[in-house]
Amino acid sequence: MNMFDKKNNMKTKILMIALVLMVCSACKKSFLELEPKTRVTANLSYITEDDYRQAVTGIYASLLGLYNDAYVMGEMRSDNANYVFNATISGGQFISKYEIASFIDVPNNFNTKNKFVFCYQGISRANAVLKRIDASSINATLKSNLKGQAEFLRAFYYFELVQYYGDVPLYLTDLSEVNNVAETKLPRAPKADVYKQILADATDAANLLPNTPVVKGQVAKGAAKMLLGYVYMTLKQYADAERVLKEVTTLGYSLLPDYASIFLPANKNNAESIFEVQYLQGNFGLQNGIVYQLLPAASQTVNLTGIVGNNQTTGGWNVPSADLIAAYEANDKRKAVSIATSYIDGSGNTVQQVYVKKYLNLPHFQYNNTNDDWPVYRYADALLLLAESLNEQGKNAEAITYLDQVRTRAGITTYALSGQTDLRAAIAKERRVELAFENHRWLDLVRTGQAITVMNAYGAKLKPTRPDISPLAFNVTANRLIFPIPQDELNLNNLLTQNPGY
Numbered sequence: 001m002n003m004f005d006k007k008n009n010m011k012t013k014i015l016m017i018a019l020v021l022m023v024c025s026a027c028k029k030s031f032l033e034l035e036p037k038t039r040v041t042a043n044l045s046y047i048t049e050d051d052y053r054q055a056v057t058g059i060y061a062s063l064l065g066l067y068n069d070a071y072v073m074g075e076m077r078s079d080n081a082n083y084v085f086n087a088t089i090s091g092g093q094f095i096s097k098y099e100i101a102s103f104i105d106v107p108n109n110f111n112t113k114n115k116f117v118f119c120y121q122g123i124s125r126a127n128a129v130l131k132r133i134d135a136s137s138i139n140a141t142l143k144s145n146l147k148g149q150a151e152f153l154r155a156f157y158y159f160e161l162v163q164y165y166g167d168v169p170l171y172l173t174d175l176s177e178v179n180n181v182a183e184t185k186l187p188r189a190p191k192a193d194v195y196k197q198i199l200a201d202a203t204d205a206a207n208l209l210p211n212t213p214v215v216k217g218q219v220a221k222g223a224a225k226m227l228l229g230y231v232y233m234t235l236k237q238y239a240d241a242e243r244v245l246k247e248v249t250t251l252g253y254s255l256l257p258d259y260a261s262i263f264l265p266a267n268k269n270n271a272e273s274i275f276e277v278q279y280l281q282g283n284f285g286l287q288n289g290i291v292y293q294l295l296p297a298a299s300q301t302v303n304l305t306g307i308v309g310n311n312q313t314t315g316g317w318n319v320p321s322a323d324l325i326a327a328y329e330a331n332d333k334r335k336a337v338s339i340a341t342s343y344i345d346g347s348g349n350t351v352q353q354v355y356v357k358k359y360l361n362l363p364h365f366q367y368n369n370t371n372d373d374w375p376v377y378r379y380a381d382a383l384l385l386l387a388e389s390l391n392e393q394g395k396n397a398e399a400i401t402y403l404d405q406v407r408t409r410a411g412i413t414t415y416a417l418s419g420q421t422d423l424r425a426a427i428a429k430e431r432r433v434e435l436a437f438e439n440h441r442w443l444d445l446v447r448t449g450q451a452i453t454v455m456n457a458y459g460a461k462l463k464p465t466r467p468d469i470s471p472l473a474f475n476v477t478a479n480r481l482i483f484p485i486p487q488d489e490l491n492l493n494n495l496l497t498q499n500p501g502y
Contacts, residue, residue, distance in 0.1 A: 062122030074439030085468035102473035126154035148208030155201035274377035294356035300346025309367030
């Protein structure tokens with residue numbers, strides 16, 4: 001990295017420090033408020049290039065809050081991980097996780113609301129930029145880049161919302177310019193309209209963004225193409241997905257030879273990274289605390305992480321399931337990177353406990369405060385999604401060539417079968433182990449139509465071994481493929497309706 005890049009990266013981080021400190025009150029207020037305290041754009045004048053850079057950085061800042069507990073709805077909802085009940089702790093955050101993992105969640109669930117609020121916070125910030133940037137007099141190249149980033153992020157946030165909640169309000173204007181709170185109320189837009197807007201934003205972003213980021217950590221063309229690929233796959237437009245995902249393969253990304261190295265903080269934004277959420281250890285609101293949530297609920301973490309701390313009420317979530325562990329093939333290098341089966345406690349004793357190891361990277365300097373980024377899109381993900389799109393079109397032989405690139409890196413044999421049904425199952429299994437604990441499994445199950453069958457079978461297997469699981473749990477129906485609209489939003493906006501079954 002040259003000195004110019006370092007200065008730009010540091011400048012971006014410094015801006016985020018100020019912006020993210022405003023995020024902490026997001027869950028206390030609704031995005032529908034006319035002047036919510038979470039808005040980072042309210043006092044910006046939108047004149048200089050720095051004004052627009054700062055405003056776009058504010059759109060990214062919402063990702064930190066969004067991803068702090070995204071694993072609850074993305075992984076713990078699935079057969080990849082369990083919530084292990086702890087009778088010694090209680091409270092809304094703990095019950096919310098249990099409810100989501102067990103399919104007995106309700107509209108006032110903490111985690112469900114968190115995703116909803118942070119997505120709309122990011123959308124509000126994107127709308128403020130997009131309202132003004134075309135008329136600005138800033139440098140044309142910079143304008144295209146910043147507009148592309150804002151459009152990508154708005155599309156990304158809406159894609160999160162429509163996948164997890166179904167029909168959602170479609171806000172495309174800057175709410176700071178409306179005359180009263182009533183004007184901020186919109187009914188839920190049909191999913192088709194939301195997807196139409198996502199495709200429009202992501203397509204324009206792909207045309208505007210450069211092939212490589214101007215500043216590391218910002219999105220470039222590949223991220224927009226990857227988002228389009230996911231949308232097309234969700235809509236079962238496989239030929240379109242193949243087209244954009246093949247374009248991703250021409251943009252200079254590559255698989256790192258060593259799977260473990262992908263997730264090292266010293267290797268952020270590497271050649272395999274297409275889009276990752278940027279965290280920075282310290283005391284500025286930018287640190288990653290997710291790692292400790294995925295580690296065991298240990299009374300002393302010093303032998304586990306090198307840092308003194310009590311993780312009994314912080315950790316123990318998202319415990320890898322026996323189903324996932326069994327899905328790894330013999331000699332698969334990814335298993336030992338992703339999952340550990342024991343740790344050394346504070347007294348030096350070996351404790352047999354399965355936990356997520358993937359993000360346990362040393363050193364870091366403070367308890368519950370790490371420097372790990374969170375991977376959103378990786379090149380391996382693109383290759384497997386491309387293989388899936390090809391297989392769904394009957395192009396089995398070509399699909400295998402992309403599947404095998406990922407398997408070869410993992411140190412396992414190339415794929416031998418060629419029938420579409422068998423290959424479909426093989427690709428799904430490969431995505432499960434390659435992308436384990438990266439928040440893809442639940443949405444993959446829903447997208448491929450497997451969620452109801454897989455999760456009911458998983459629940460039936462789990463219940464006899466877990467007396468803490470409610471008899472009402474794991475009754476998975478079509479209604480549970482999306483989450484409830486948060487009750488606070490229903491209370492504030494009488495035009496909203498609740499999803500069936502909630």
